[in-house]
Amino acid sequence: MFGTSGVRGTVGDDVTAELALSIGRAVGSDGYERVVVGRDVRESGALLCDALTAGLRECGTDVLEVGVASTPTIARSIEPLEADAGVVITASHNPATDNGVKLWTPSGKAFGPKRRESIARRVETADYDLQPWDGLGWRRRESGVLDRHVRSLRKAVSIDDPPSVVVDVGNGAGGITARALSELGCDVRTLNGQEDGAFPGRPSEPTRETLGTLAAVVANTGADLGVAHDGDADRMMAVDDTGTFVPKDVLLALFAREAAREGEGDRVAAPVDTSLAVDDAVASVGASLVRTRVGDVYVAERATDDDVVFGGEPSGAWIWPSETLCPDGPLAACKLVERVAERGPLSELVDTVETYPIRRTSIEVADKDTVMDRVRERVADRYDEVDGLDGVRVDAGDGWFLLRASGTEPLVRVTAEAREGDRADELYEEATGVVDTARS
Template sequence: MGRLFGTSGVRGVVGKQITPQLVMDLGLSLAAQLGNSGTVVVGRDPRTSSDMLEGSLISGLLSGGCEVCRLGVVPTPVVSFAVRMLRAKAGAMITASHNPPEYNGVKLFDASGMAYTPVLEGRIERIYSGRKWRQVNWDEIGAVEELNVLPDYVGTLAGRVQLTKEYKVVVDCGNGAASVVAPLLLREVGCKVISLNAQPDGLFPGRPLEPSPENLTELCRVVRSTEADLGIAHDGDADRVVVVDEKGVVVPGDEILALVAAEHLNREGDKMVTTVDASNVVEEVVGGRGGKVIRTKVGDVSVAVEIRRHEASCGGEPCGAWIFPRFGMAPDGLLGALKVLELLNTSGKRMSELLAPLPDYYMLREKVPCPEDRKAKVMALVSKRLMKEFSEATGVLRVDGIRVNLLDGWVLVRASGTEPYIRVTVEARTPGRAEEILRKATKSVKRLL
């Protein structure tokens, strides 16, 4: 399948890019990278292929001399938590996050619970491509231990939150891994909980896994009809959180990220990290609290790397993947939900009241289909094309893809690291201008295909 790792681990369609053999060899490669010893924590989401791939991954790890702690169906952040709690050498989560049910993949975590960096992924790539692993003798094969860490995880998170009000919360688990934790966790912190799609089901019949506004219409309706204080939605592995206000309106990811990050600042001049595709509202809100915003590549591992480098208080992506380093270095949608509740509780306001003063920005996103083998060529040519199309540009940022800053907005074009698309994101002060920028940008990209 060419290069193994994308923006968020190894991912693809089962039976095509992702096969049992590939995952077993990946397990062998991970074992070799770990020195053919040590414990690896393994979790999975409820996809129909996850059981099969879990067996393949564990087979590779065991035959490579590692011990395995099998968690079963858990959210991705629970794997990160368990690695730290058990002092394991590494962790592996079998998931394709928000992708459709035919997809699956593997995401790796180091001993600190942070996702593997590109440097570590490169080591795995070299071992895998060169088949430089070692299968141990029969009397050195590792063992498997079954462990339920969910009570520890829930207890630890719940112990960090003290709410003075009973909030009514509607939580949409999307039939994903959040189903085994989210309703319980919210009740544990004193919320009155209404659950939607809270039965793990690998076909994900309740709604598509991407927690986008068009996929959350039922959640919005239930929030309104039950007069709930808040709606919460998670993706397939619950490393992301999306918020619905008390009026049943999906809160833009950039705006809730800005509010939570500003609330989380420890002191004047404190830093937070976000990605190149986040709205300018983040700078305005965080800067208004005396904080500094650092931008990096799209992907939670890029955010985590910069958080560590700059000793930032928090970081996150507009998609709802937020990292709070005082708890852990992996994105945690369940912890994110608690942070939103803390924000409501501290402010004493409704979500819509917190959002009302924020400046108006209009962001549009479009995915342009592009075969994997064409991405590099398109991205090599798109910079010159965009600069010609937007001659009024005030600056260019090449942290990830190309972002062209304009007097009244910006446009970002980047290749997806998880899907066969070129992603186009634009922002402007008015809807009409945003549509105009998007139209010109997508036209430029399509001309290159």
């Protein structure tokens, strides 16, 4: 039922009010006595919130409703409101047809596998602790969570010479970024600022392909940079002062290098598919990269280690553990603006990160589990440096390749990278050959 990003799917098919009611009952029955509930801008979120809240209250849990807000705003409100957990009704960067449920702990970290499995088991077996009339939980509307998040953002950065910024809200819940940057003194222009769960301005996920308008506005207005969010603003991507999309791995490298303290032996957490560009960027300041499974919950889990100062996924999820274990898109935007104000044009910062050729493809297979079992056998026989943390990652010294089964489709995803183009091609051919042999 749960993926690494919670429950997510098509409204009326995978995601229904009945499912939301069941999840609410399960959370309430699992010992969470006080829960924060909020949602992104999708219209379906209102009825799903009603159903989930009813399930929580049926099982004696008190509910603090915060309404429409960004996911990091909601996740960061759990601890100050002295709640045991938080629930966000969101499908994040998915299209308007979808919605979902994501569960959060007071630290800002999403529910991990054990917590998710416990909730899923209760839903699957209808194991609920329904209460009598005098044992029902109460519901209260909470205000002030947005103000609290803005104060946290302003406190987290210092901007002496505020630049001009274009904020593409994407019709989602990330308007808090424009407000925070304005209060920090920046000259802010917004795009797609009207909240609309149909996402009429652009697709919800911020990518090179979907941020064309943002790129054009930055280039044609002389703005210093542009930032963009997905529907619930847990992600943040950027456009530099020339109107050029900042590659995801480069943005990760910039954040990681800035977070690591020179000579302190700090570590940065990032998934197994992270580019060598990030390894080299953190190594340049004496830090190191520790790899995790793909998924922000796994990055956040590793970020709880004392020596991990930053965690990130190239998808646009950025975590500063000293602030919160929730990917916080507005915080990332403020941090990036701070860097530009201190260090100069974003395009010049991007040029300081050396990038390498990377090859990617997806191979359709009949039975991905069987194929991956065969892949593991073949790779173990042929290579010395093999990591099975998430899929199969082979370190070839001057490059690497990764073979991972898709979580939702009958595909094996192939990624290969090296510091030289010819070597990247060789590793790519080796990797696809391993999969082709395994599926034959």
